[in-house]
Amino acid sequence: MFRYELLDRVGKARLGRLETPHGTVETPAFMPVGTCASVKGVAPDRLRAAGVQIVLANTYHLLLRPGPETVAALGGLHRVMAWDRPILTDSGGYQVFSLAHLRQLDEEGVTFQSHVDGSPVRLTPAEAVRVQRQLGADVIMQLDECPPAGADRDHVAAAVERSALWAARCRDAWQAADGLSAQAKPQALFGIQQGGTDAKLRAESARKLVQLDLPGYAVGGLSVGEGHEAMCGVLDAVDELLPADRPRYLMGVGEPRDILAAVARGIDMFDCVLPTRNGRNAQAFTWSGRVRLRNARWREDARPLDEACDCYCCRNYSRGVLRHLFAAREMLGPTLVSVHNLHFFAELMRRVRASLADGTFADRSTAWLAAMYAADGQP
Numbered sequence: 001m002f003r004y005e006l007l008d009r010v011g012k013a014r015l016g017r018l019e020t021p022h023g024t025v026e027t028p029a030f031m032p033v034g035t036c037a038s039v040k041g042v043a044p045d046r047l048r049a050a051g052v053q054i055v056l057a058n059t060y061h062l063l064l065r066p067g068p069e070t071v072a073a074l075g076g077l078h079r080v081m082a083w084d085r086p087i088l089t090d091s092g093g094y095q096v097f098s099l100a101h102l103r104q105l106d107e108e109g110v111t112f113q114s115h116v117d118g119s120p121v122r123l124t125p126a127e128a129v130r131v132q133r134q135l136g137a138d139v140i141m142q143l144d145e146c147p148p149a150g151a152d153r154d155h156v157a158a159a160v161e162r163s164a165l166w167a168a169r170c171r172d173a174w175q176a177a178d179g180l181s182a183q184a185k186p187q188a189l190f191g192i193q194q195g196g197t198d199a200k201l202r203a204e205s206a207r208k209l210v211q212l213d214l215p216g217y218a219v220g221g222l223s224v225g226e227g228h229e230a231m232c233g234v235l236d237a238v239d240e241l242l243p244a245d246r247p248r249y250l251m252g253v254g255e256p257r258d259i260l261a262a263v264a265r266g267i268d269m270f271d272c273v274l275p276t277r278n279g280r281n282a283q284a285f286t287w288s289g290r291v292r293l294r295n296a297r298w299r300e301d302a303r304p305l306d307e308a309c310d311c312y313c314c315r316n317y318s319r320g321v322l323r324h325l326f327a328a329r330e331m332l333g334p335t336l337v338s339v340h341n342l343h344f345f346a347e348l349m350r351r352v353r354a355s356l357a358d359g360t361f362a363d364r365s366t367a368w369l370a371a372m373y374a375a376d377g378q379p
């Protein structure tokens with residue numbers, strides 16, 4: 001039911017295909033984030049039209065509200081999201097460590113206070129797998145500990161140890177759940193590498209994970225403020241640390257510059273809230289840089305956001321109209337710019353895959369970056 005095929009390599013960059021019970025994902029791929037089982041403001045028909053292949057939902061948020069039992073009673077996550085294509089759920093670990101209050105961590109798991117009703121919630125590796133089984137995504141993630149950027153080495157080393165221990169427990173729970181072989185299971189379990197920016201800890205983390213022979217591996221703990229160069233330093237080693245025949249997922253990374261650098265270093269999957277978060281804040285991604293739609297210069301501009309874009313927003317609305325919608329606080333504004341941004345990220349990944357297929361990736365990504373980042377000096 002789950003299979004990854006490596007189709008071609010260009011240097012370390014990989015062109016691949018991920019088969020899941022809900023369809024195929026061509027990689028490298030970008031996953032929009034549907035935090036509470038909804039990609040904010042964007043209905044699934046627009047996701048489909050943009051060419052989105054797979055979306056992500058957050059276990060932490062769904063565990064607290066409406067609860068996995070309710071999601072299951074409503075027909076599972078695919079039914080709840082009205083999305084019949086692949087879905088990935090994270091384990092909740094990242095949000096527990098970045099958002100939750102009154103957190104208590106021990107070897108067995110983590111206890112925290114629900115931000116919804118203040119009740120104590122316990123998450124263990126087995127519980128993370130159980131909850132994700134109830135939600136019913138195609139790809140599920142191990143529970144891990146993600147230390148903040150700037151954490152000292154002892155803290156990061158302890159997180160590597162604990163995450164490896166939890167990966168093994170998640171695998172045991174996943175294996176025991178239904179008696180099916182790894183290939184026959186309806187859900188694939190991915191492990192998560194930690195280790196901050198320390199090369200030795202990253203190698204140690206990967207070595208322990210790979211021993212578990214999981215269907216896929218994620219690189220976690222990046223994009224937490226370490227900066228582009230430090231991220232690239234960690235990713236330089238990924239290709240030799242992780243097996244070539246499994247998909248690799250870089251968690252929480254979505255800045256186009258970071259995506260292109262990571263693809264060049266052998267990453268296959270990405271997720272980020274950037275397209276929708278920036279869309280809600282009137283900021284559009286285009287091939288010639290970002291457009292800030294609140295700017296007065298667009299008041300009477302009748303051009304679309306991007307002349308070359310064929311998304312629903314660009315086919316029907318001008319910059320001047322979008323600026324007006326934001327000024328008037330109309331909810332259509334955030335929706336339209338989110339639709340455009342999601343289309344842009346899907347198109348970016350289509351162009352990445354096409355350029356890998358025809359051998360032009362290195363030259364093209366240099367040209368894309370120059371056009372995207374030169375115009376406004378944006379990071």
Ligand SMILES: [Zn+2]
Pocket residue numbers: 305306309310311312313314315340341343
């Ligand atoms: Zn557009």
